[in-house]
Amino acid sequence: MQTSEYRNDNSFVLVNKNVLTGTQECIFGDHADNACPDVSDDQGRGKVIFFDFEQLELVLKRYHRGGLLGRLIKNTYLFNGLQRTRMWQEFHLLAKMRDKGLPVPRPVAARCTRHSAFGYQGELIIERIPNARTLAEILSEESLPDNVWQNIGLIIRRFHENCIDHTDLNACNIMLNTNGQIFLIDFDKCCERKQASKDWRANNLARLKRSLNKWSSRETGFNFQSKNWNMLLSGYQTSRQQLSKGMQGQSKAGRLAS
Structure with missing residues (x-):
């Protein structure tokens, strides 16, 4: 660029x-x-x-x-x-x-x-990411299948593998478009870590879970349950070989120009 x-x-x-x-x-x-x-x-x-x-x-x-x-x-x-x-x-x-x-x-x-x-x-x-809504907006209207939750976990893992610390990861900073692509947004006060320690990674995930629980507690019919979080974690904990395949799949789905 x-x-x-x-x-x-x-x-x-x-x-x-x-x-x-x-x-x-x-x-x-x-x-x-x-x-x-x-x-x-x-x-x-x-x-x-x-x-x-x-x-x-x-x-x-x-x-x-x-x-x-x-x-x-x-x-x-x-x-x-x-x-x-x-x-x-x-x-x-x-x-x-x-x-x-x-x-x-x-x-x-x-x-x-x-x-x-x-x-x-x-x-x-x-x-602007075309034809996309935040995770919070989607869950306010409908539930997501297990594979989408797994893909969200996979995307977060990709960022962590690249040492990107999203300090404000929440349900409004994850976006999904109509093609099934997943994006992270709003990187104010975020950074690239020099070392991939586990602490900041765990903090990112914990912040996201608190956000989803907060939405669920304040909005009747918000489509988030513990099994959804478990699916997200299963995607996050995927092997490096599967992660590499997932990265290639996301890129083929629609790599954006610089």
Whole structure:
């Protein structure tokens, strides 16, 4: 993936040159502000907006804080170098994962805007995964067969085999499209580990299980049971030989262009 960076007054922009030609900071303009926002509050650490740009279906995320601190300082972060900003890190992590053949959205552009000597705000634009819904949305309407749960476990294992720590793995950050492909999204504050220790892997899985249990407890008819989790774990615990076959199958099902 080829990228370029440029500056415009107090804004720094990072673009995927395989998608955009030139600077095209207008991609962050009014058309995005006036687009349809995602009405869910469970889609991750940011306000998500869907919009079209030059025949592309895109998603813009504005970064904001969660929890108690987010009530005091909503969307401003301490600036400690451009490469350490949240949107720069997520953009580059997405690019690296796609180079590894992992099923994640294609990063399109990121912008960091300095509002003071010490603070910044920012946005990230990715390509929208077509014909896809979150795992939470699907389970709110229907149950999934055992093989799909196993495939979800297999996909998570692929990320772990590549030392990708998804620190906010939950039912809204797993997406399935109508072709049966499975994607992970929302990698804010996630990272590539240098060592594949078991602790962070277990934490990812535990966070996902808590998310599914939370949805199940608060929404009547949510289609998640203990046997579904066991199927997910059986897919996750697959052998390396089976994992390799699964990776090839997912790639054949529809490898995305960089």
